[in-house]
Amino acid sequence: MATAPYQELGADLHGELILPEDPGYDQARAVYNAMIDKRPAAIARCRDAVDVVTCVRFGRAHDLELAVRGGGHNAGGLGVWDDALVIDLSRMCDTTVEPDEQTVRVGGGCVWGDVDHATLEFGMATPSGFVSTTGVGGLTLGGGIGNLSRRFGLSVDNLLSADVVLADGSFVTADATSHEDLFWALRGGGGNFGVVTSFLFRCHEIGEHGTIIGGPVLYALEDTPDVMRWYRELLPSLPETLSGWIGLTTVAPAPPFPESLWGRKVCLIMWCYTGPHDQADEVLEPVRSYGSPLLTGLHPMPFDVLQSAFDALLPAGLQWYWKADFFEEISDAAIDVHLKYGELLPTSLSTMHLYPIDGAVSRVPSDATAFAYRNGGWAGVIVGIDPDPANAPAITQWARAYWNELHSTSAGGAYVNFLMSGEGQDRIRAAYLGNYDRLARVKARYDPENVFHINQNIRPASLVS
Numbered sequence: 001m002a003t004a005p006y007q008e009l010g011a012d013l014h015g016e017l018i019l020p021e022d023p024g025y026d027q028a029r030a031v032y033n034a035m036i037d038k039r040p041a042a043i044a045r046c047r048d049a050v051d052v053v054t055c056v057r058f059g060r061a062h063d064l065e066l067a068v069r070g071g072g073h074n075a076g077g078l079g080v081w082d083d084a085l086v087i088d089l090s091r092m093c094d095t096t097v098e099p100d101e102q103t104v105r106v107g108g109g110c111v112w113g114d115v116d117h118a119t120l121e122f123g124m125a126t127p128s129g130f131v132s133t134t135g136v137g138g139l140t141l142g143g144g145i146g147n148l149s150r151r152f153g154l155s156v157d158n159l160l161s162a163d164v165v166l167a168d169g170s171f172v173t174a175d176a177t178s179h180e181d182l183f184w185a186l187r188g189g190g191g192n193f194g195v196v197t198s199f200l201f202r203c204h205e206i207g208e209h210g211t212i213i214g215g216p217v218l219y220a221l222e223d224t225p226d227v228m229r230w231y232r233e234l235l236p237s238l239p240e241t242l243s244g245w246i247g248l249t250t251v252a253p254a255p256p257f258p259e260s261l262w263g264r265k266v267c268l269i270m271w272c273y274t275g276p277h278d279q280a281d282e283v284l285e286p287v288r289s290y291g292s293p294l295l296t297g298l299h300p301m302p303f304d305v306l307q308s309a310f311d312a313l314l315p316a317g318l319q320w321y322w323k324a325d326f327f328e329e330i331s332d333a334a335i336d337v338h339l340k341y342g343e344l345l346p347t348s349l350s351t352m353h354l355y356p357i358d359g360a361v362s363r364v365p366s367d368a369t370a371f372a373y374r375n376g377g378w379a380g381v382i383v384g385i386d387p388d389p390a391n392a393p394a395i396t397q398w399a400r401a402y403w404n405e406l407h408s409t410s411a412g413g414a415y416v417n418f419l420m421s422g423e424g425q426d427r428i429r430a431a432y433l434g435n436y437d438r439l440a441r442v443k444a445r446y447d448p449e450n451v452f453h454i455n456q457n458i459r460p461a462s463l464v465s
């Protein structure tokens, strides 16, 4: 473990430096996934871009490992690392909306709830994910798949510029006309290229002044094969104002679910309609008229209510284990596997989700940004979740067994933000299809010594053997 004069760093920071002997250390090093337990050498709660520059230069001067923490949601816990200096951006969470420009500037440590709070005041949103507590930094830099993707693209498709502290401690702004290669790589290449201190996103008007129509429709688990076949045919025919992801889950034992459904394993579709409300009945008619749902919970609601629907169910501090892949189709063979492992859901929070990556996402060419899987289809994720560490082996084994049987039906690679740490270089390469070699060349230009390697690491081209 490298040692360093951390008192000097602390004195130079506008923000706070937390060391292992400090009372807030355990709280500061904790990440969302409680399966991860890392003990960094120091945590710098940066207040501004200058603090980030100071940390990068200090880290380089003292040969320290550098970890970068945005929202702390990464499944593999890549925002903190043993013996590293953690550049913690969580205090950099300002947002500024320009309503006339339809943009929002977002601090590098914001979570999506911060952004929705700011933009919805103006009836707008920018594409994010499905959960409000996820960090903007990690989610965006990996791509950003969410409820608005079908209509408006990924988060990266709406990124207009990024302020970045590079590995040499310099500060640049990357956009379509400046540092174009860096801007290309940031749009999917993760935290490999520098620390993004600020993002500028394009916003869109949604629903009726930010009120959308959405919520869950639940079907009996045994109906999964029929529901999945219907859904895979229906989705491409729907207008892009309507999106819906499909999953397998257990009904939470709490309102708004009726007690008769509590604890029941179900097939779920979460719908989100963002178009004009006077067209909603027509657009939602095929959804409302299909099959024999156990519950149809489609209602008008502010967009941020839908985005935070899972927050209470999924607080920080649970055990998580993920396995993921992209799927160009939901094949009959895959449906058999889904039903088998849906029946075996190991805990009440464990789940499987398939998120659409079609519509506006597919209209962007695969090589236009680092995010490559744009042929239509779904980003799938199998997630074992439970509060009790004693259940960690069970949720891990279930997710692995499920993935092992499903993988042959996939498109080959996974969404980089759904990888655990340590899945290996082949899985990282597979996440980028033909874009990996260009990413390695951009990495060689902006971070030739691989300073930023606590991430799904893209090795600089010069280091690739």
Ligand code: FAD
Binding pocket: 032, 067, 068, 069, 070, 071, 072, 073, 074, 075, 077, 078, 079, 080, 089, 108, 109, 128, 129, 130, 131, 134, 135, 136, 137, 138, 139, 140, 141, 142, 143, 144, 145, 146, 190, 191, 192, 194, 195, 196, 197, 314, 417, 418, 454, 455, 456
């Ligand atoms: P962190 O753990 O803080 O960071 C993750 C990685 O990104 C690290 O390598 C870190 O160094 C890097 N990083 C973070 N911020 C910056 C920055 N500003 N500059 C440079 N590098 C940075 N993904 C989706 O696309 N859509 C979803 O709907 C979605 N839902 C999720 C729901 C939950 C409950 C969870 C746990 C995850 C979800 N994800 C989703 C996955 C999510 O995108 C990744 O976990 C992502 O890494 C989280 O980003 P973070 O900033 O919170 O994580």
